[in-house]
Amino acid sequence: MSKFLLREYYELCEGGVCQDLLTEREKVFVKDGGLILSGKIQEGDRKNGNGRIYPTHILSREVSNYKAVVDDKRALGELDHPESSIINLNNVSHMVVDVWMDGKSVMGKLKVMETPAGQILKSLIEGGAQLGISSRGLGSVEEKGGETIVQDDFQLICFDIVSDPSTPGAYMRVSENKVPENQIFNKKSRINRLINEIISK
Numbered sequence: 001m002s003k004f005l006l007r008e009y010y011e012l013c014e015g016g017v018c019q020d021l022l023t024e025r026e027k028v029f030v031k032d033g034g035l036i037l038s039g040k041i042q043e044g045d046r047k048n049g050n051g052r053i054y055p056t057h058i059l060s061r062e063v064s065n066y067k068a069v070v071d072d073k074r075a076l077g078e079l080d081h082p083e084s085s086i087i088n089l090n091n092v093s094h095m096v097v098d099v100w101m102d103g104k105s106v107m108g109k110l111k112v113m114e115t116p117a118g119q120i121l122k123s124l125i126e127g128g129a130q131l132g133i134s135s136r137g138l139g140s141v142e143e144k145g146g147e148t149i150v151q152d153d154f155q156l157i158c159f160d161i162v163s164d165p166s167t168p169g170a171y172m173r174v175s176e177n178k179v180p181e182n183q184i185f186n187k188k189s190r191i192n193r194l195i196n197e198i199i200s201k
Contacts, residue, residue: 003138005085035112035122041133041159042106054150056104062156063101070096079117081134081162093117121161134162
């Protein structure tokens with residue numbers, strides 16, 4: 001079964017920030033001019049706009065794996081949504097600083113970086129642009145009963161910031177990917193994944 005680049009879209013909270021998700025320290029950071037985006041960034045067991053369903057247990061496993069990337073301060077994302085499994089550092093706009101499961105929803109906080117792309121992102125938000133967040137991952141899908149189910153080989157890569165597509169599914173196409181896994185995840189990430197897979201069994 002071939003792995004493909006899977007991308008999804010979720011709308012950010014108004015102004016990019018769900019205030020009730022921020023700690024007091026983060027609220028001070030925002031008050032001093034910093035920007036933290038927060039809200040739901042993925043959802044399990046529900047058909048998305050592109051017709052795919054991500055089983056919650058797979059998302060939960062990937063969130064556990066991604067937490068190690070977050071803790072290492074390597075959870076970077078881009079402004080816009082490239083058709084690549086490699087994160088382009090020239091276009092990094094934010095870093096995920098927290099991610100967790102809330103029932104079937106994946107929740108997260110993203111710190112906007114002082115990079116050129118981060119400055120553009122900040123200007124867009126301050127200008128009232130409607131933005132969303134989109135996950136990028138590698139995996140295969142299987143058709144079951146008229147539904148497209150993401151399979152157990154799914155691996156989360158990152159979360160990108162994208163414009164709100166005027167046409168549903170405009171940013172949710174599937175592109176074939178031929179990048180080896182060892183170019184995406186470092187040794188520590190792969191070990192962490194193996195441990196989580198063993199524990200989940």
